Amino acid sequence: MKLVSWNVNGLRAVMKKGFMDFFETADADVFCLQEIKLQEGQIEMDLPGYHTYWNYAEKKGYSGTAIFTKQKALSVQYGLGIDEHDREGRIITLEFEEYFVVNVYTPNSQHGLLRLDYRLGWEDAILSYVRALDRQKPVILCGDLNVAHAEIDLRNPKANLKNSGFTPEERDKMSRFLASGFVDSFRYFYPDQADSYSWWSYRTNCRERNIGWRIDYFIVSERLAPKLQGAAIHSDVLGSDHCPVELAIDL
Structure with a gap:
């Protein structure tokens, strides 16, 4: 079983930059998107063989998530069931017979950490939510989690210690999440692999020079x-400031 996750930074924009070519080549069983920047009815996509699930932000042109899956879900939940966290279309949960898939677009703490307190509250809520799911059946969580967990996960850790996505508070929340019974699938296979990133700033040719961050994950x-078969970062796939990440698992 193959799952792919990609922050597309605007689905309409990436559709003009080869999205469908990658989608068709990947042939994923589950394809999760973040930051679709859409409202309902703003795009038409022909996806034969896939069931589609969309969660739109109230604010136009902002945030939002989607999942395309070959197997119809037994149930679907949009959001966490907490009003303050459910206005930006940041989470979709699909229930299947033997597992849950949770697609997440974690809020950015923003420049100057103006939204850090909100972000930390979100982290507590998502952990509580996913742990409750995990008590029912195993969870596959993916998405743009907006944190580089360890120094190996970004090019310039010392210069970013006080920046959004690499603060001690955000990294501690990720550590707590993993310690609660979850595995970072990429690090499961590649514990010491450096220079493997999924996001690059548009500034100063960062992607060409591979000055990036690994902030997109599959966590299980x-x-x-024991069922994990492989993990990949498709850094050669263009169209967004993020690239797709992939998980292969025997389910």
């Missing part, structure tokens, strides 16, 4: 670890 319940 620990009991799924």
Whole structure:
């Protein structure tokens, strides 16, 4: 089973930059998107063989998530069921017979950490939510989690210690999440691999020079670890400031 996750930084824009070529080549069983920047009815996509699930932000042209899946979900939940966290279309949960898929677009703490307090509250809420799901059946969580967990996950850690996405507070929340019974699938296979990033700033040719961050993840319940078959970062796929990430798992 193959799953792909991609922050497309605007689905309408990336559709003009080869999205469907990658989508068709990937042939994923589950394809998760973040930052679609859409409202309902603003795009038409022909996806034969896929069921589609969309969660739009109230604010136009902002945030939003989607999942395209070959297998119809048993149930779907949009949001966390917490009003303050459910206005930006940041989460979709699909229930299947033996597992959950949770697609997440974590709020950015913003320049100057203006939204850090909100972000930390979100982290507590998402952990509580996912742990409750995990008590029912295993969870596959993916998406743009807007944090480089360890120094190996970005090119210039010392210069970014006080910047959004690499603050001690955000990294501690990720550590707490993983310690609660979850596995970072990429690090499961490549614990020491450096220079593997999924996001690059548009400034100063960062992508060409591979000055990036790994902030896009597949995280799974620990009991799924023996079923993991592979993880990949498709850094050669263009169209967004993020690239797709992939998980192969025997389910």
